[in-house]
Amino acid sequence: MTGDRANDLFGPLALSLELAFVTTLLLLVMATPLAWWLSRSRVPWKPVVQAVVALPIVLPPTVLGFYLLVLLGPYQAPGSWWFTLTGETLTFSFAGLVIASCVYSLPFAVQPLQAAFDLVGDDALEAARTLGATRRDVFFSVAVPMAAPGFLGAAVLSFAHTLGEFGVVLMVGGNIPDETRVVSIAIFDHVESLNYRAAHELSALLLVLAFAFLLLMFVANRRRGHA
């Protein structure tokens, strides 16, 4: 295997993993309060928020990607702010990909978390309050540990979903090596240029990776259930 070929294989893979990792981390931070609010709030307009969060599941990635392209581009806020601030555009950059991935994978983080928080219920939380814990303390010492399977599910699904992302990346990120050329884009590129061998290698790698992640999640959930 020549150095170029290795770079062709592992460059996109490293970029995909980095994107998925950063996105998952950011999503867990953002989705946790959102999921908690969705689980506890009784405001009448909650379904509106739920629908907005779930939109990326339904919308074609091209639609999502198109809007993101417009919003992240240099001619329109908030993309223009970034341009003023850094002199670079968010579109066709790694940072832009991270933002797009966070939007695209948001429901895959929020929904498992919300389901887990729903399952926690109020009983244990009320008990903790009467035992002298502040709301914040109760959240971290009772709600989060009780919802642990939800966190695992959210992390694995966000990671895997970001790894498998194609349409949005194509729209927002294009195909710039080491910046936006992730595995799924590279595969498409290889197929376009009839380089089936390289497409096979990358596809197989992604398949194995996706399977390993899902297996990890199910095994971990099983362990928890039997503990």
Place this chain on the structure above:
Amino acid sequence: MRSASPGIEFAYRLARGDFRLDAEGSAGTDGITGLFGASGAGKTSLLRCIAGLEQADAAHLVVGNAVIDDRVSGRRRPVHRRDIGYVFQEPRLFPHLDVRRNLEYGARRLPAFEPRAFEAVVERLALGPLLSRKPAGLSGGEAQRVAIGRALLRAPKLLLMDEPVAALDAARKRDILDCVRELRAETGIPVLYVSHQIDEVCRLCDQMLVLEQGRVVASGPLPSILLRTDLGVLGGADAGVVLDAAAVAYDPADGLSELTIGGDLRLLVPGRHAPGEPVRVRVRASDVSISRDANDASSSILNRLPATLTSVRDDAAHSVLLELRLPHGESLLARITRRSLRRMALAPGDSVVAQVKTVSVRD
């Protein structure tokens, strides 16, 4: 002027759909106060208000010297700063923590954690063998004991208990009630105990509040409240009183213990009681009959107490409830038929003999 040791005073108003809570009352701090009423009377709602878990429309709560909810300023202490423990109907243990960490949860959030208090509670509730277990592996009775220990270790100024033994079998129930009574005596923490089972209240409580449709309709010492047969929940089949007696001797041949009330009245009850042990006896109105004859040896009834008839109350179409006074001032209730009342020509002021057929005992 009020007495030097202020008790617990509360007043809460709350509306939830059709249900209205408008409960105002007080309780002493030196015992267990039963909060008694039918299902849906608002017992749990009141308890939740006191714990700060409900947003009441109006709130007032004083525990000892501390004003927790102030109706004047409208200031209300948040749940975690009330120092009020709560044992729920379900144990509500934290599933991710083992028994030890569950017990320590509240104690760790105190300014000073007292390891000796921990050991005392663990020993009293027999939790030692459970400490490293997870809640999922506990039986209902074990889990509820952990919940009681967890609440106590927070060293609350008031302990609320909401039918904590409702889901348990009779033997477990008795064990836990006895534990609660002993722990209360040792710790001195006042307890508000919710129940819709009069037997539980009689076994456990010194004072009693009766709740009906969201209102406190009676409150005071247990023996006098039990005479309020005009209240739906205290009349009917369960009407009866409690007598506090002391064991004198045990007869192993017949399996009976002899008790005295006030030194001279004698009462035989089934079961073994050590001499000197205080025994509370529950006497149902339907287990008491009346005789005019002080020396009727032909009866199978062993317990014959001299009494004075103080009042005759309507009961059912065929029966009346008699209120009797024993020589030392204790009261008894007796249910007899209207026909017997007429035939014996009973009237208030008459001296009679109360024949107590069986007694249920708190041991």
